[in-house]
Ligand code: HEM
C-alpha cells in the first residue's frame with residue numbers, strides 16, 4: 001500500500017475541505033440565497049403587507065442578503081490559491097510524485113485514474129487563476145467584459161470539479177472494498193518522512 005507523508009496528508013484533507021466548502025458556497029448562491037428567487041419572495045411578502053417595491057430594489061436587497069455568505073467564496077478562494085502553490089511544492093517530494101512515476105507498468109485503469117488527477121489539478125489551478133482575475137479585474141486593468149468572459153469560463157470549469165469530487169469519493173470507496181484495502185487509511189496515517 002502507498003504511503004503518504006504527513007505534509008501530503010494535511011494538504012489532501014485541507015484541499016478536500018476547501019474545495020467542498022467552495023462548492024457549498026456555490027450551492028447556497030444557486031439555491032437558498034439565489035437573488036432571483038429571493039427578490040421574488042421579498043416583493044411578494046412586502047406586497048402582502050401593502051408595501052410595493054420595484055424589481056430593481058428587491059434585487060438590491062436580495063443580493064445584499066447573499067453578500068456575507070459569498071465573502072466566504074473569496075476567502076476560501078485565497079486558501080485554494082495557497083493550496084495550489086503548496087501542491088506544486090509537494091511535487092518535489094516522494095509523496096507528491098509517487099502517483100506519477102513508472103506509469104508504463106500500471107494497468108489502463110490506474111493510468112486513467114492518474115490522468116484524472118492531472119485533469120483535476122489543471123481544473124483547480126484554472127479556478128484559482130480565473131477566480132483571482134475576476135476578483136481583481138479592476139486592479140489588473142481589465143475591462144468588465146473581459147472579466148465577464150473569464151467568469152463564464154470559471155463557471156464552465158466548475159462543472160468538471162462538481163463531477164470529479166463525487167467520482168473520486170465513490171472511486172476510493174470502491175477501491176477500499178475491492179482490491180485496495182487500506183487505501184483510505186493510507187491517506188490518514190502518515191509514513192515517517194517526506
Ligand atoms: C471523503 C472524501 C475523500 C476521500 C476518502 C479521499 C481519499 C483519497 C485517497 C485514499 C487518495 C489516494 C489515492 C491513491 O492512492 O492514489 C486520494 C487522492 C487524491 N484526492 Fe482525495 N479523498 C477525498 C476527497 C477529496 C476531495 C474533495 C478532493 C478535491 C478535489 C480530493 C482530491 C484528491 C487528489 C487530487 C488526489 C491525488 C493525489 C496525488 O496527486 O497523488 N480528494 N484521495
Ligand code: HEM
Nearest residue numbers: 019022026074077078080127128131132134135155158161
Ligand atoms: C474549486 C474552486 C472554485 C469553484 C468550484 C468556483 C465556482 C464558482 C462559480 C460556479 C461561480 C459562478 C457563480 C454564479 O454566478 O452563479 C463563481 C464565481 C466567482 N468566483 Fe469562484 N470558484 C472557485 C474558485 C474561486 C477562486 C479561487 C476565486 C478567487 C478569489 C473565486 C472567485 C470568484 C468570483 C470573484 C466570482 C464572481 C462572483 C460574482 O460575479 O459575483 N472562485 N465561482
